[in-house]
Amino acid sequence: MKQRNGTGWYAAATYVFAVGMAGTTLPTPLYGLYRGQLGFSELMVTIVFAVYAAGVIAALLVAGDFSDVLGRRPVLLAALALSAASAVCFLFEGGLPLLFTGRVLSGFAAGLFSGAATAAVLELAPSGSSGFAATAANMGGLGCGPLLSGVLAQYAPKPLMLPFLAHLGLLAVALVLTLVLPETVHRPEPRPPLRPRGMAVPRQVRPVFVPAGLACFAGFSVFGLFTAVSPGFLSETLHVGNLAASGAVAFSVFASSLAGQALMSRTGVARGLPLGCVGLVAGMVQVGCSLLVASLPLLVTGAVTVGIGQGLAFRSALSAVGERAPEEHRGATLSALFVTAYLGISLPVVGVGALSVGMGLRDAGLVFSACVIVLAAAVGFRLHRARG
Known part of the structure; x- marks a missing residue:
């Protein structure tokens, strides 16, 4: 109760x-x-x-x-x-x-x-x-x-x-x-058994889930970049050794994500997801340029822009999938969305680390930026066509 x-x-x-x-x-x-x-x-x-x-x-x-x-x-x-x-x-x-x-x-x-x-x-x-x-x-x-x-x-x-x-x-x-x-929580007596809830994506949800999941994957991969690799970018590429500055850059991404999530109340779900993808593209363009020209201000503005895009896309994806999923499968469907997001936060950033061994951290970051731009742009374009 x-x-x-x-x-x-x-x-x-x-x-x-x-x-x-x-x-x-x-x-x-x-x-x-x-x-x-x-x-x-x-x-x-x-x-x-x-x-x-x-x-x-x-x-x-x-x-x-x-x-x-x-x-x-x-x-x-x-x-x-x-x-x-x-x-x-x-x-x-x-x-x-x-x-x-x-x-x-x-x-x-x-x-x-x-x-x-x-x-x-x-x-x-x-x-x-x-x-x-x-x-x-x-x-x-x-x-x-x-x-x-x-x-x-x-x-x-x-x-x-x-x-x-x-x-x-x-x-x-x-x-x-x-x-x-x-x-x-009013705990029932006798207590029901604890069982893993797993995940499931019902057939009727899949047309919404696929673009929402891809947008979450792209957005969370950016979180992975800024929480795992951005300190290396700052020290090796931008020659900024201040650890407080490194922490502040990571903070800016999450704070901007919160601002992006707040924006969804104005844009609505249907517009929020493609607009979030636009923010991801614009932000990663700035991040890529910051690595090319070794600019800390560009990295910070890119972090803010990509954070806003991620927040807007993520909250819109949660709302879209949650609204479409049947009540009896809603928890399992949202679990699948979160699993997709957390795969995004882990797998791509390991790829960046692997690429950095052969081509250096800056060039690996550029490849990552290009991949996120392509993925987010493709999802945004698909959503725009679907609305039209």
Whole structure:
């Protein structure tokens, strides 16, 4: 049964969600330091990053709806524990095994937060609220992670320890808040068995799902680029060694995505998806040009533009697929969309790392930019023709 106790619980749940998601992007500005300390290649950086997405996908497929059965608080507590365990792995890392373990645990945590925390924020929202705080907590947390670690790593001692100690402190506050949050789920007795919900795309949804999924794939691949490889672009191509600047660039993508999602209320779903694709194309053109001419301002404007496009396309895709999917298959269909998105955040960025071994990071980034431009333009053109 829902319990609404005003904006206090709403704000508390939003904080828990944001802090949990911040941990998933905390290592972004630090990958260069790990490379120098452990001596691995840019390809290995992208693989370390990508195993996070594997953890998210596994959690979504196996436990995506567990909070509907167990309640929100138990699942949130499990997610916080996994997030803390991830931070501990980074604190005590002595090589790649703990880095991989930390990233996988972080992915598991993000997968649990995605369902349970979103639901908790929406259910604790004051009457009349649109629940936009759920999206703000998700994207805002993802953006604040690299900003926090970049500032601490640049201007405070122990750059590979202090960001994770700070996050553990934030998680401790989130733990206390979670323990006192009102439970919003009436747990049935006897408890039904916990079963993986899997994913499915009914035949009648596929005409909408295919372009929506491709747009999500393209948009999330840009997230992968900026959270895994952009620090390398800044240091190697643009010769910017400031870790706070690296974190700020990653932050700008997520903050702009939030702005793009807010725009959908004005554009509507039908216009939002093709317009989002236009934003992806325009942004990646700027990112590609920034690599060609070694321009930090162009990289930043490209990050903002591509973030707005990603946010607009992503929220429009969620709405379009959610509206078309039958109620009895809606959760499984949206799971398939999220899996498509998280494949986008992982596979292409590993490709960038592999290409960088042979052709250098800048040229690999140019190839990636061209691929995203072609994919987003093709999806946008198809959607435009369908509307016409």
